[in-house]
Amino acid sequence: MGSCCYSPSPSSSHLLVTDFFSWGFKSSKLPFLQQKRRFDRSQRASKICGYHGLRTPPYKLDALEPYMSLKTLEMHWGGHHRNYVEGLNKQLEKNDILYGFTMDELVKVTYNNGNPLPEFNNAAQVWNHDFFWESMQPGGGDMPKLGVLQQIEKDFGSFTNFREKFVEAALTLFGSGWVWLVLKKEEKRLAVIKTSNGICPLVWDDIPIISLDMWEHAYYLDYKNDKGKYVNVFMNHLVSWNAAMARMARAEAFVNLGEPKIPIA
Amino acid sequence: MGSCCYSPSPSSSHLLVTDFFSWGFKSSKLPFLQQKRRFDRSQRASKICGYHGLRTPPYKLDALEPYMSLKTLEMHWGGHHRNYVEGLNKQLEKNDILYGFTMDELVKVTYNNGNPLPEFNNAAQVWNHDFFWESMQPGGGDMPKLGVLQQIEKDFGSFTNFREKFVEAALTLFGSGWVWLVFDHLNISSVWWMDVVDEIMLDLLQTRTFLYLVKKEEKRLAVIKTSNGICPLVWDDIPIISLDMWEHAYYLDYKNDKGKYVNVFMNHLVSWNAAMARMARAEAFVNLGEPKIPIA
Numbered sequence: 133m134g135s136c137c138y139s140p141s142p143s144s145s146h147l148l149v150t151d152f153f154s155w156g157f158k159s160s161k162l163p164f165l166q167q168k169r170r171f172d173r174s175q176r177a178s179k180i181c182g183y184h185g186l187r188t189p190p191y192k193l194d195a196l197e198p199y200m201s202l203k204t205l206e207m208h209w210g211g212h213h214r215n216y217v218e219g220l221n222k223q224l225e226k227n228d229i230l231y232g233f234t235m236d237e238l239v240k241v242t243y244n245n246g247n248p249l250p251e252f253n254n255a256a257q258v259w260n261h262d263f264f265w266e267s268m269q270p271g272g273g274d275m276p277k278l279g280v281l282q283q284i285e286k287d288f289g290s291f292t293n294f295r296e297k298f299v300e301a302a303l304t305l306f307g308s309g310w311v312w313l314v315l316k317k318e319e320k321r322l323a324v325i326k327t328s329n330g331i332c333p334l335v336w337d338d339i340p341i342i343s344l345d346m347w348e349h350a351y352y353l354d355y356k357n358d359k360g361k362y363v364n365v366f367m368n369h370l371v372s373w374n375a376a377m378a379r380m381a382r383a384e385a386f387v388n389l390g391e392p393k394i395p396i397a
Numbered sequence: 398m399g400s401c402c403y404s405p406s407p408s409s410s411h412l413l414v415t416d417f418f419s420w421g422f423k424s425s426k427l428p429f430l431q432q433k434r435r436f437d438r439s440q441r442a443s444k445i446c447g448y449h450g451l452r453t454p455p456y457k458l459d460a461l462e463p464y465m466s467l468k469t470l471e472m473h474w475g476g477h478h479r480n481y482v483e484g485l486n487k488q489l490e491k492n493d494i495l496y497g498f499t500m501d502e503l504v505k506v507t508y509n510n511g512n513p514l515p516e517f518n519n520a521a522q523v524w525n526h527d528f529f530w531e532s533m534q535p536g537g538g539d540m541p542k543l544g545v546l547q548q549i550e551k552d553f554g555s556f557t558n559f560r561e562k563f564v565e566a567a568l569t570l571f572g573s574g575w576v577w578l579v580f581d582h583l584n585i586s587s588v589w590w591m592d593v594v595d596e597i598m599l600d601l602l603q604t605r606t607f608l609y610l611v612k613k614e615e616k617r618l619a620v621i622k623t624s625n626g627i628c629p630l631v632w633d634d635i636p637i638i639s640l641d642m643w644e645h646a647y648y649l650d651y652k653n654d655k656g657k658y659v660n661v662f663m664n665h666l667v668s669w670n671a672a673m674a675r676m677a678r679a680e681a682f683v684n685l686g687e688p689k690i691p692i693a
Binding site: 211212215253306307308309328329347349352353356357 | 472476477480518571572573574624625626643644645648649652653
């Protein structure tokens with residue numbers, strides 16, 4: 133929790149206060165966290181539950197046709213993403229030490245520096261999918277503009293080179309995982325990385341700019357085994373460079389990308 | 398290569414000799430392997446290629462309807478499995494040190510004791526899929542019989558208990574992977590105390606100390622789950638049944654309903670005949686103990 137909170141959009145965590153018997157639950161699992169205990173232990177004291185909501189994508193579920201079908205969105209968002217959220221909420225019911233975190237914080241905390249807690253898979257996948265829906269838009273694709281384009285050209289040489297690397301990472305990923313364009317905090321440059329299963333670059337303090345879901349459930353209904361077609365369609369028609377611009381602009385508050393080049397008269 | 402070769406059915410590796418310029422390729426990647434170099438280095442010497450074939454399942458592609466559709470078989474076997482085979486062959490073209498291995502050996506060698514070579518993913522997935530098709534049959538499911546049932550009841554308590562564990566493993570697997578019923582090494586520390594105590598009781602040797610590293614390797618059935626392409630062969634376990642939990646295996650038929658897929662597999666697809674054959678073969682490699690012969 134010492135690291136800064138980077139959130140792509142306002143968090144969707146809510147605190148639900150319900151009338152239940154309180155329970156004296158003491159967890160020494162994460163000693164560095166302070167337990168948020170606010171009520172006495174009388175029988176009729178309220179129980180605070182952590183609760184995260186399933187956020188809808190910033191477009192209608194059929195808006196990405198024909199590149200990502202309505203059926204895929206319904207299964208992927210309505211099925212998989214929803215299951216992750218519900219699974220996470222079920223897990224949080226049992227363990228009050230994880231209440232009150234934003235999704236970002238929750239991902240980093242449950243990653244527990246490489247020794248993930250059971251809640252990590254669900255938490256990370258919820259975050260990953262929120263980020264993924266926002267990384268796409270109807271009428272997306274094409275080229276990035278302005279600052280993002282400049283930074284890409286600076287760190288990859290050319291947009292084509294970046295695109296090649298991104299596609300290659302997606303096609304060489306074995307098993308389930310994600311491909312990311314991230315801004316690396318230490319090195320202060322963009323990079324293409326791929327992660328396995330539910331791992332999210334937040335856990336390494338990198339700032340994600342764009343992501344692509346390479347779990348098979350993301351493309352199997354539309355493209356079956358043709359990963360190449362899926363990735364190319366994503367790059368040509370789906371990826372939201374607007375979202376990338378917003379995220380880059382915000383990232384610049386956290387990362388010193390160097391002096392702007394101000395031409396001297 | 399020191400470990401025994403356990404192969405569910407005759408290997409499908411072929412050696413293709415084609416007329417090409419030979420190349421002087423020296424690999425120091427796996428020093429413990431002997432390079433199989435048989436020809437001189439003249440320009441017109443033949444080049445030996447490793448080559449593995451795509452084996453068809455032991456049933457027609459539509460034989461598993463309606464539990465596993467023809468479409469799934471066509472995509473899964475004809476697309477994914479074929480890609481793994483072709484990918485493996487392409488990789489083998491470049492590296493003659495891996496020629497001549499059976500699929501079992503190749504999987505263990507490329508696993509390289511936890512530091513897998515690039516060929517591992519393809520090799521393991523080819524082996525896994527061969528094993529998987531043979532783990533199913535039309536009209537499968539139901540209960541195992543005879544020896545397999547006895548062993549399951551011995552190691553799990555009851556068939557129901559085993560089924561529960563298998564289904565649970567499948568549903569709790571995160572990401573891509575496989576669920577297996579294997580003959581598994583028992584953890585040394587868990588069996589050591591029991592074995593030493595047994596020996597002391599049996600032998601009545603009070604002088605036997607607890608520092609003896611008496612490793613009793615007892616093999617017993619276990620349900621395990623592996624990630625991505627990992628295969629229990631690499632731990633010298635003997636697989637009996639497997640279930641593919643990669644999403645491509647069930648998404649076209651069941652979409653997100655993993656529970657339905659796993660139950661259908663257990664009820665209608667799993668081939669206990671294949672399991673019996675594999676158990677029988679495994680007994681050549683594993684000492685399952687004395688049979689109980691009733692004394693007249």
